[in-house]
Amino acid sequence: MNAPTLLFGSAAAALNFNHTEAAYSFAAAMTGAGTINQVAGHTNLTGNSAGFTGAVNVNGGQLSVNGDLSQASVLVAGGILGGGGTIGTTTIQSGGTLAPGNSIGTITVAGNLVQAAGSVYDIELNSAGASDLTDVTGTATIASGAALNIQQLDFGPYVIGTQYTVLLRLKFQVQHPAPSGHRMLRWTNDTSTSTARNVA
Numbered sequence: 145m146n147a148p149t150l151l152f153g154s155a156a157a158a159l160n161f162n163h164t165e166a167a168y169s170f171a172a173a174m175t176g177a178g179t180i181n182q183v184a185g186h187t188n189l190t191g192n193s194a195g196f197t198g199a200v201n202v203n204g205g206q207l208s209v210n211g212d213l214s215q216a217s218v219l220v221a222g223g224i225l226g227g228g229g230t231i232g233t234t235t236i237q238s239g240g241t242l243a244p245g246n247s248i249g250t251i252t253v254a255g256n257l258v259q260a261a262g263s264v265y266d267i268e269l270n271s272a273g274a275s276d277l278t279d280v281t282g283t284a285t286i287a288s289g290a291a292l293n294i295q296q297l298d299f300g301p302y303v304i305g306t307q308y309t310v311l312l313r314l315k316f317q318v319q320h321p322a323p324s325g326h327r328m329l330r331w332t333n334d335t336s337t338s339t340a341r342n343v344a
Contacts, residue, residue, distance in 0.1 A: 152178030152198060161187040161207070173211075180216070182207040182223060189213065189229070200231070208246060214254040224266070230254055233282070236290075238262025244276040248297070256282035261289030267310050271300040275308035284311060 148171075150159070155177045161168070162183035169188045174180070175195035182202040194212040202220040208227035216232045218225065220240030225231075228246055233255030236242045242259065243266040244251035257280045259265055265286075269275035278284075292310075296302070 147172055150174045152176030152196070154178070155198065161185065161205070163187075171211075188227070202240065209251070210246065214252075220263075227251055234258070236260060236263040236265075240264070241266050241293075242278065243267070244278045248274050248276055250277040250279055253278060253280045253282070253284075256280070257284045259284075259286045259290040261287045263287075264291045264293050265310075266293045266295070267308075268295045268297050269308050269310075270297045271302050273306055273308065275310055277310055277312065279312045 150172045152159075152174065153176065157176070157178035158181060159174075159178065160181045160183055161170070163185035165185050167186055167188060169190060171190045173191040173195070174193040176198070178196075178198040180196075180198065180200045182200070182205055184205040186206040186208070188208045189211050191211045193216070194214050196213060197215045198217075200207070200213060200216045200218045202218070202223045202225050204223040206224040206226060209225070209229040209231050210227045211229045214230040214232055218231050218234040220234070220236045220242065222239045224241045224243050225234070225236070226243040226245065228244075228249040228251060230252040231254065234242070234253050235258045237260050239262060241264040245268065248268050248270065257278065267276040
């Protein structure tokens, strides 16, 4: 599609990304209410779609949001949601993965974030202290059984005591002591940030 804009004429309208490409880029600015379905392949959304007020469903493959979908409601039931743009209130269900950035980077959630039991929060970090980040303007809720998966991008050395800020939020609710998934790190909280601290 080469049109600069895409208008969803009704709430029943749907756009499906079901392909086999490793990096399919979609730059059109989307407006209106409807549904965007990520089914298969890797789709990169780069347009300013702040006027889209519908739903985004990620059921397979990978959806990278590198534009503005700040008014959309996002549900990840399978596959991966990533990118360095802005999304609306987001729920990562069991089987779904949130992987902020395009390598190390930041995704912004303009609303609330829920990581349900069985979901994965996948971050990358390096020995210089940089890491992926999700910036949540509302409440971030991490349920018991959600996993934190760490990918180290270099061989270090990783210094004991280094803190990596991987989640910023206005209000934070942890429904269990620590996300599972990586023995090198322990999870800490304060009133404004969540960090993974290297302790081994």
